[in-house]
Amino acid sequence: MRHRIAVVGGGPAGLTFARVLHRHGYPVTILERDSARDSRPPGGTLDLHEGLGQLALAKAGLLAEFQALSRPEGQAMRILDTAGAVLRDWRPSPDERANPEIDRGQLRDLLLGSLDVQWGREVAQVVPGTGDGVLVQFADGRQESFDLVVGADGAWSRVRPVVSSVTPRYTGVTSVETSLDDVDNRHPDLAELIGDGSVAVYGVNRSIVAQRNSGGHVKVYVKFRAPRDWHGDLDLADVEAARSGLLSLFDGWAAPVLDLLGHGSAFVHRPIYVLPESHTWAHVRGVTLLGDAAHLMAPLGAGANLAMLDGAELAESIADDPQDLDEAVRAFEERMSARAGRWAAITMAGLERLVSPDPADALALFDQVQPS
């Protein structure tokens, strides 16, 4: 049975879906907006959980390769108070494999493997129920029809409007990201502060977290409660203005902590949006959603994991019941939405505690979830 299946988006969800379906012998057309594999920086590091992202990689036949690339030591976590005193200093045991870290770029390359992605194919709109299946209209005016179109195109999905009128809402928490290169040689004091994994500092309604990636690269994330347009006239593209604007939000914090913001060469603003925790939709023949397109949630280490498991499970559902594509999709949607609803509640509650009026909330959350 040969269905015409397309996935819109070559992120963790779309690539895992395509990879697992290929493994079962089914071709998938991958439509990706980016013009090429390396057209933009791939982003920071991801921790892949045993029962989620790692399970998806096992279904894709890629677990051993992941284990060879990933950084179990990257699970280490140090928490400081705003005066720079160490409150927690957790290091994983050498055989701890619950949530090893991997750079997003490495994960993408692993999933891409020999997959044939159609780059530069930005989808503008999807129209179901035409005589020839589901019509995909591209931004460049071209169009093509498929039996199944899978929207794995992230937070601002162009496929989602076919099944749901819901759009992401701003959480009231925003984030600014910067990065440091070659930290061990250029900033040895910061390298020591960050250790093998992450260092986090929680204050009143704000936090600074620095995470080691591979190759001495570090991502620094600042989160704080603010209106979405908090920066007003502050031009974040003006690096020194952005830096001093951010530093003013952390007035009184200890110098070694603030030094994490002292060296970044660019600042990227990422307001945090989520979809409603209970986001579901009435099944539409020939169209479905995966990952952030289906269940965008607060960035607390679950989104990519869930996106990958969604992709693997939809592929398996189709491979298990290739005669009835619609039923395979429907069965998957039920399972996915139950799981996503649980995680959306967990991650939103987590965001409230990590960016809280009482910094003790963050510490309590850490003590609750961290393996002893």
Ligand SMILES: Cc1cc2nc3c(=O)[nH]c(=O)nc-3n(C[C@H](O)[C@H](O)[C@H](O)COP(=O)(O)OP(=O)(O)OC[C@H]3O[C@@H](n4cnc5c(N)ncnc54)[C@H](O)[C@@H]3O)c2cc1C
């Ligand atoms: C700062 C930060 C840190 C995070 N850390 C973690 C973590 O540690 N662990 C974790 O599990 N999750 C983490 N997440 C969440 C994670 O990044 C997302 O949940 C995950 O990337 C979702 O994968 P996806 O494939 O659904 O969507 P995306 O990764 O957004 O991929 C969507 C793809 O679709 C393409 N696309 C978009 N629109 C179109 C279009 N119209 N036509 C064609 N292609 C299109 C995009 O170019 C992109 O390649 C983090 C998120 C942030 C912001």
